[in-house]
Amino acid sequence: MTVWISRRPDAEVAAELKRSQGPLAGVRLAVKDNVDAAGLPTTAACPEFAYRPHRDAAVVAALRAAGAVVVGKTNLDQFATGLVGTRSPYGAVPDSRRPEFISGGSSSGSAVAVATGEADIAIGTDTAGSGRVPAGLQGIVGVKPTVGVISTDGVVPACESYDCVTIFAPNLELANLAMGVMAAGARAREWPSDVRLAAPPSPVVAVPNELPELDRDWRAAFDAAVGRLTAAGARIVTVDIAPFLAAAKLLYEGALVSERYAAVGEFIDAHPDAALDPTVRRIISAARDIPAHRLVRDRREVDRQRSVAMGALDGVDALVVPTAPMHPRIDEVAADPVGVNSRMGTYTNFCNLFDLCAVAAPSGTAGQAQFGITVLARAFEDAVALDVAALVTGDQAPVDVWPLAVADSVDLVVFGAHLRGGPLVHQLIDLGARWAGEVTTAPHYRMSVLPTVPAKPAITRMPDGAAGTALLGHRWLLSPAALGRFLAALPAPMQLGKVEFDDGTWRTAFGCDGAAATGPDISAYGSWPAAVAAGAV
């Protein structure tokens, strides 16, 4: 069995699972073997490289603190260099369903452990697609966060500027839960104060104008996914995929690969007899003599391609691509290890270079193969990517989307035109606000009709001692900058301030200038929609 490089004794794991507590209590965690877990060696799939870490990587510590139990360390393409899952002296990891096919890599063992149910969730890493390609081939979810938001402390670097820690899980809900724990407990790059916390209910989704490397079955599978998006309300636009593919080539064919030499090159040079995968050795050794000025220029070229690509995504909420373009057999990879690997990265390589976040999700089958799509969104729009992925899978997007665990957000409770479905709700949606449910005020308020167009409710607090009403509203979560912009655009007589709710909390909510609240009292209806439905407005 090549999925695991090391495993903890079953009895030990079982005992820990029994007493585990927290949001991830009872969750079995597999850890890619380039990520430290105290008590187990870290090999990065190179036995001579192995060391015994004294501490958990920051992400492992966070998941363990939340109740997850480490089952063992999983096989990978050596030094996380590859997308195939065959580049390991511990053996190629076969596909979970069809053993003559590859698992995808480099997080091969992690993805297969989740696909077979040997683990509930798994940590992967992703530089060129290692957290997405194997998710796609194994029919599971892989979440690749915005570069840098999650600590890589205790992770063996591959290409440090672009390395991300990822999560594999059978579904979006569990992946989201684990991401939230990991992000909050192992935070790094700061989140800006204007993060969009949700995709619009009818997002604009770009798809490539061409689909290189996909055969007919795979194209049909992609078309089916796009069809589901359309049916779910997305507006589909096409985007020129050329600048994305051009940047992808720079990741291995240009000077960026010198980062891999910086990471483990000296080890490789100093260990000529180590059990190195010949392809991995060749790639990393060849990076030794690349001059620095070429790296400077290639980075500049990445920036240039990025600005072309991002320009093409203006007005677009997310880009959807096939996760992998095919599912090759192990012998096909052996016959052409570099060529097949490159083709596997067609739709993943550009992502981290362009500072995009991504969610890989299963989306049916292509012939006998699992088919998966990847939703890509701008840096820090991880919530947008997750919401759009949920439209493809048909899942309910989690209310507590994981960026809420780390990005600043503030409340706004609305009672009228900004209720979900209301005529002005687009103002909140455009600001990336996330709907967070219904709430009811303490019974101290009064609702009257303002003579505005469209008509709006005036919510005012009753004077102390006077009887009032409990009123129904909707709670939205926004970034602080979104709330500031919303307030700056808000016309008189509307005002925002604290309102008391039936759970004793005071939340920022709509009020209004007292002098304007002279219209008919409609408090008795309990909510604006009820008043409207009754013809009272």
Added chain:
Amino acid sequence: MTVWISRRPDAEVAAELKRSQGPLAGVRLAVKDNVDAAGLPTTAACPEFAYRPHRDAAVVAALRAAGAVVVGKTNLDQFATGLVGTRSPYGAVPDSRRPEFISGGSSSGSAVAVATGEADIAIGTDTAGSGRVPAGLQGIVGVKPTVGVISTDGVVPACESYDCVTIFAPNLELANLAMGVMAAGARAREWPSDVRLAAPPSPVVAVPNELPELDRDWRAAFDAAVGRLTAAGARIVTVDIAPFLAAAKLLYEGALVSERYAAVGEFIDAHPDAALDPTVRRIISAARDIPAHRLVRDRREVDRQRSVAMGALDGVDALVVPTAPMHPRIDEVAADPVGVNSRMGTYTNFCNLFDLCAVAAPSGTAGQAQFGITVLARAFEDAVALDVAALVTGDQAPVDVWPLAVADSVDLVVFGAHLRGGPLVHQLIDLGARWAGEVTTAPHYRMSVLPTVPAKPAITRMPDGAAGTALLGHRWLLSPAALGRFLAALPAPMQLGKVEFDDGTWRTAFGCDGAAATGPDISAYGSWPAAVAAGAV
């Protein structure tokens, strides 16, 4: 005369000055000769490198559009490689006051042109201190913005990741005006939505725990500057300067210099007979063979030093250092061109590597030399740096500080505890709000006393038709995120919404829950302070 490499005919300049219009009408502009100005050659102080640009650099275009008139192109350390002003085949630029001394560089001609009054403002560039060191030695102001916020389109790159366009001017006010024009017209890196727009009135200012390279006179001059800061209300703390100095060394002694080879190395290799400054040639040629993996590691080391340094600045608003540590003679530089140059960068080299912004300002004399300090602040806190610099020079900080021309800001008008000098004003100051003057409402409002602690005014609009009062308030400018955070923290019964002012504008301002506005009417006093002074509260 070595200040200018090329000049426009006097008559042409005079005619243009006469008909110039806009905020910079009549302002004579000198342009460092590594920045394109259509109609004049760009040499970067290498005659063989010269070309005739068809278009203005973005910054030149912006200043011209605002009325500034280009006088000519100024001498510089070749390819902007140096801090001395002697590395040019067009001759060393002498100090404006004592010709046996250096001018400082690399923006030597630009700084001297402003110091002698041959130009009113000048464009410089700054990678290691080229926009600050010559400002310091010439007794003028040099503004070095946050890396990347101002376009470098049309600028010959030196070390592209760290190059900035700068402004020289005789005083903060004119420098600020020119920066605003340049920033708005040549914008690049996006400003975040939580920018601090002002320094606190009593800022926390860090000074180095040691002052290497300064002699007694220069230390005394620095102490005098710190004394002025203290007298102006700053709280001085000391900071370990070691991580700042360590990073400085990486700029020239490490692999980062390969960026200079990427910029002009191929030109230098292809032109062995070009009039190259021997020191510049040596520095750039030596960078050709640096391996990329060393660049990767040196950048990592910069990041590491940066996080140590920024940690040391926690809770600090700005860092103040001497701009230059000495003022050498031209013959001293000739005797030790690299050694003296390195020492000149002691207090400047780290700045752009650490993504800091800076304002260099004159601060008296050190013996016979001009003495200058540099105020450094975090990325995008250019307004903070400018405000603290004004405390040193004794100038009034400009109300329209230049980042307001580009960073998003929103209004908040306050009437009570958040007036300047009020008991809760620290809430706005902590959020980086900038005071923007007094404003008066339209005569439709009423002010009453709320029974809060501290007591606050309730501003409510009178019902239509009822007589009201014009009330005096203070206008603050905040980032959108700051306004959102302020609102999220605002307790009942205070509310924020639109209030009408006497100029017909509606601005976001304090209102309040109507049910709470039952206290004594104090409208007749016209303002909260007047009511307080009269004992009505």
